[in-house]
Amino acid sequence: MNDMSGSHAFEDATALPLGTSDYGGKGAIGCVVSIAGSSSRVLFDRASLARIAQHADPVVGSAGQVGGQIKMRVGSAWLVANIRSLALEDIDGDWVAADIDFLGEGDEERLTGKLYHFRRGVTRYPIPGCEVFPVTTADLKQIYSAEDRPHIAVGTVYPTRDVRAALYVDAMLGKHFALVGSTGTGKSTSAALILHRICDLAPQGHIVMIDPHGEYAAAFRGNGAIYDVSNLQMPYWLMNFEEHCEVFLTAAGGDRQIDADILAKCLLMARGKNRLAQDIPKLTVDAPIPYLLSDLGNLIQLEMGKMDRAGDTAPYLRLKTKIDEIKSDPRYGFMFSGMLVADTMADFLARIFRMPGDGKPISIVDVSGVPSDITAVVVAVLSRMTFDFAIWSRNEPQRPILLVCEEAHRYIPSKNGEATSSVGRILGRIAKEGRKYGVSLGLITQRPSDLEEGVLSQCGTIIAMRLNNERDQAFVRAAMPEGARGFLESIPALRNRECVICGEGVAVPIRVAFDDLVESRRPASSDPLFSDLWRDSGGEEGIIQRTIMRWRAQGK
Numbered sequence: 374m375n376d377m378s379g380s381h382a383f384e385d386a387t388a389l390p391l392g393t394s395d396y397g398g399k400g401a402i403g404c405v406v407s408i409a410g411s412s413s414r415v416l417f418d419r420a421s422l423a424r425i426a427q428h429a430d431p432v433v434g435s436a437g438q439v440g441g442q443i444k445m446r447v448g449s450a451w452l453v454a455n456i457r458s459l460a461l462e463d464i465d466g467d468w469v470a471a472d473i474d475f476l477g478e479g480d481e482e483r484l485t486g487k488l489y490h491f492r493r494g495v496t497r498y499p500i501p502g503c504e505v506f507p508v509t510t511a512d513l514k515q516i517y518s519a520e521d522r523p524h525i526a527v528g529t530v531y532p533t534r535d536v537r538a539a540l541y542v543d544a545m546l547g548k549h550f551a552l553v554g555s556t557g558t559g560k561s562t563s564a565a566l567i568l569h570r571i572c573d574l575a576p577q578g579h580i581v582m583i584d585p586h587g588e589y590a591a592a593f594r595g596n597g598a599i600y601d602v603s604n605l606q607m608p609y610w611l612m613n614f615e616e617h618c619e620v621f622l623t624a625a626g627g628d629r630q631i632d633a634d635i636l637a638k639c640l641l642m643a644r645g646k647n648r649l650a651q652d653i654p655k656l657t658v659d660a661p662i663p664y665l666l667s668d669l670g671n672l673i674q675l676e677m678g679k680m681d682r683a684g685d686t687a688p689y690l691r692l693k694t695k696i697d698e699i700k701s702d703p704r705y706g707f708m709f710s711g712m713l714v715a716d717t718m719a720d721f722l723a724r725i726f727r728m729p730g731d732g733k734p735i736s737i738v739d740v741s742g743v744p745s746d747i748t749a750v751v752v753a754v755l756s757r758m759t760f761d762f763a764i765w766s767r768n769e770p771q772r773p774i775l776l777v778c779e780e781a782h783r784y785i786p787s788k789n790g791e792a793t794s795s796v797g798r799i800l801g802r803i804a805k806e807g808r809k810y811g812v813s814l815g816l817i818t819q820r821p822s823d824l825e826e827g828v829l830s831q832c833g834t835i836i837a838m839r840l841n842n843e844r845d846q847a848f849v850r851a852a853m854p855e856g857a858r859g860f861l862e863s864i865p866a867l868r869n870r871e872c873v874i875c876g877e878g879v880a881v882p883i884r885v886a887f888d889d890l891v892e893s894r895r896p897a898s899s900d901p902l903f904s905d906l907w908r909d910s911g912g913e914e915g916i917i918q919r920t921i922m923r924w925r926a927q928g929k
Contacts, residue, residue, distance in 0.1 A: 592896045749784060
């Protein structure tokens, strides 16, 4: 369409003067020129856009910008739309063309023209020639009002100063959520803020957070239980067969399968020795029945004694050596200690799942001190215990659990749709099936493009902070709903502690400035200030000596 036909369409359709000072629905700034499903095309009057840019209401002032909102009257309803892109119709013309996405509609109060009772989705579309008006702060208060649903307020809607941004807790947790953002954008503090607000709303809740860097213990000392290698006491026998293989098998290729068959046979016999196994008619190798590591070693030795040729003993020796190595290494004591053979499963689940929580609804599981070769197995066991507990407690009063995974791309890496590790498989399964059983998944990552694509697409709510990498931006854009495209363009330009939220957890996509957290509730993730810290000197000898002692002891 050339600018002449656009301007004629606008002049014919607009009887009211443009740029009137009252924006409660009286001063049109443009008109609709084409309609196409969820999106349409609008022409703005340049003079009117220049005039509203100076308006005292910042929401009105941003109505003609990418990511800004506009409204149009259809019958007795207001349609609200988001501006996705802007283009000049003609270099010398008076018209700016905009592609818009419809967000939802609200009823119009007959006397005042105000918008109220906003809901997502559109039942009637405007016709070409329909006038377009800027959205006001009062409109946004109605659009983002969440008083009738359980919600948490996490910040302020941009560009307002006082419109609160609310996340609907049931919708956000019922369909999983993801928090993405480049390192240094305030991601950890924002995650802590969201979890604190959930804990405040539900002090008898059940939240498990896997913390790979030991950042969150500082933030949740007052309202959470903190577990690390010193007090986690995770019994090794809780592992299923797949997880046992990841810990005990060292061979690759065909030899790995031979070793796995031997381990399966001996592990089943070791579990069968426990009196708890006598009551189970058909014991499986995956059943969480306690057994002694020494029994497993002795059974492998016995089986090896049945071999005719010395060459056949290699698989048994490999297994026996690995088991002895893990038993004697103090770094593995939190999981493979001889003290953990008692049936402590009920106690372990009660501690980790906060049942009862005693007003401390969140478990922070700090895996930073776990040896790197079994970190993934520890996370796999915690994730699988969460999922299995939900499955086997289906006939009990429901106790939904939220599992939050920081640095999620480590555990669910993108591998062409095939999860290669037990942790990747179980987290992928929770993403697909968890909500049926009352398990919610919260993923936090700085590299969404390294995350398994299917898992991110299962997250009903996406909270996107600034992403510097173009590949990450494209990945998040593909996972977000169509109506949020205008907001996505602003992701590279977001300031620290700002985000775009879209999906099930919000009424419509929003750009939010997160609230500040008091010092005692912040994670220990602040960046070092080199200019200050490099001024300090003295005591270096003591620093080095103490560090070496902890290093050698492999403790904190």
